[in-house]
Amino acid sequence: MKNARELAIEILIDSQQGSYSNLALNKYLTQDIPAIDRAFVTELVYGVLKYRMKLDYIISQFSKIELSKMSWPVLNTLRIGIYQLMFLDKVPVFAAVNESVNLAKKMENPGAARFVNAVLRNIVRNKNVITYPDPVRHPQEFLSIYYSFPKWMVERWIKLYGFDFTRDLCEAFNQKPRVCIRINTLKTNKEKLKSTLESEGVKVIPGVMFEEAFYIEDIPQLKQLKSFHDGLFQPQDESSMIAARALGVRSGDMVLDVAAAPGGKTTHIAQIMANKGSITAWDIHPHRVELIKETCRRLGTTIVDAQVRDSRLKDKDMHNKFDKVLVDAPCSGLGVIRRKPDIKWSKKPEDISVLTTEQQRILEVCSQYVKLNGILVYSTCSIEPEENQQIVEAFLENNGNFVYDDMRPYLPEKLAMELKEPYGWIQLYPNIHKVDGFFVARLKRVGK
Structure with missing residues (x-):
């Protein structure tokens, strides 16, 4: 059987070839691998993805061979070795070095092993004197390398938010996110679920914003828990819960949720509606509709009609049909980097402009399905104004029959106090709110 470090290297190589790291982890981390090894592999993979630029910067200072000339197994062996040396205090130095050398010998050749040994031992001797760009003279380079973010991303955020905010934002994105779950009140309640989870050896603490939220400590494999299979909870960040809350649904409503997969917000809406009324849920991909x-089956939600539909295409039969419409638009995902560090390296600046065109189209089309005096909620897991406030402002300029609607009654008090006029939208940041970056706007149709 392959050891944890070898599995981590194979997963990293898969991700470099285009696989999503979470899918690669699921593929390699089978049930026969001990829990402690699964946790270590996950730590190494996400750690290297998170700090890849910083790790490569360190390698370049101690290697005479350019990174571009290294094979992927050697480069990733160095990355996981340095990650252990720099970030994992519980891993002994000798273990980090020796295991990396053994891996290089096994995956490449004795020459590669000697090279890895020389680089890592040099870093061990000199890791306290590694220098980084000066934050005053070269702020973009410093934040990019020290916190390991693409330079274009850092430059963009400094322009939007300033240096100090961007530094805090990068630091927050590099923090390990806590696992949050939503209590499924269709099947249980807060006290019962707490007791059930504790009986399964899971420690929980209350949510920061919502009563139906728990944070889980001493993280197990959630999908292996009986309580998960029984549909007693749904993994979902608190920031994501705001979208369903902002919709303000009631029992008996007719609701449309576009781009709905995998169903977290859809089932939350059904839960708030006490499973009474109707929800039409769309996604463009058949396999995601199955999700x-x-x-819905697992959580006991029976009012959802999931359909394969393209929300960019107009459907006259849907006009003025729904009391509430949720547009959780496809976006850059730059608000959830702490959960998906791959995003840092897979996104490009031009992706945002491409996405805004699609977001505008979906919002424009789906707004026509809202009844008079009905509610339209637009949300993304992004922190980029072009995907958020600017999309909504442009929509309102072109659609005088919609206005901002006061969101404060649907938010936790702490968040409601943050809102400023017109009280119709909110932007969450991980460095401020300690949740995923998320945007939500609530609009009301007031005319034909």
Whole structure:
């Protein structure tokens, strides 16, 4: 059987070839691998993805061979070795070095092993004197390398938010996110679920914003828990819960949720509606529609009709049909980097402009399905104004029959106090709110 470090290297190589790291982890971390090894592999993979630029910067200071000339196994062996030396205090130095050397010998050749040994031992001797760009003279380079973010991303955020905010934002994105779950009140309640989870050896603490939220410590494999299979909870960040809350649904409503997969917000809406009324849930991909159906079955939600639909295409039969419409638009995902560090390296500046065109189209089309005096909620897991406030402002300029609607009654008090006129939208940041970056706007149709 391959050891944890070898598995981590194979997963990293898969991700470099285009696989999503979470899918690669699921593929390699089978049930026969001990829990402690699964946790270590996950730590190494996400750690290297998170700090890849910083790790490569360190390698370049101690290697005479350019990174571009190294094979992927050697480069990733160095990355996980340095990650252990720099970030994992519980891993002994000798273990980090020796295991990396053994891996290089096994995956490449004795020459590669000697090279890895020389680089890592040199870093061990000199890691306290590694220098980084000066934050005053070269702020973009410093933040990019020290916190390991693409330079274009850092430059963009400094322009939007300033240096100090961007530094705090990068630091927050590099923090390990806590696992949050939503209590499924269709099947249980807060006290019962707490007791059930504790009986399964899971420690929980209350949510920061919502009563239906728990944070889990001493993280197990959630999907292996009986309580998960029984549909007693749904993994979902608190920031994501705001979208369903902002919709302000009631029992008996007719609701449309576009781009709904995998069904977290859809089932939350059904939960708030006490499973009474109707929800139409769309996604463009058939396999993702099946995910919605599976989530609904597990959570006991029976009012959802999941359909394969393209929300960019107009449907006259849907006009003025729904009391509430949720547009959780496809976005850059730059608000959830702490959960998906791959995003740092897969996104490019031009992706945002491409996405805004699609977001505008979906919002424009789906707004036509809202009844008079009905509610339209637009949300993304992004912190980029072009995908958020600017999309909504442009929509309102072109659609005088919609206005901002006061969101404060639907938010926790702490968040409601943050809102400023017109009280119709909110932007969450991980460095401020300690949750995923998320945007939500609530609009009301007031005319034909």
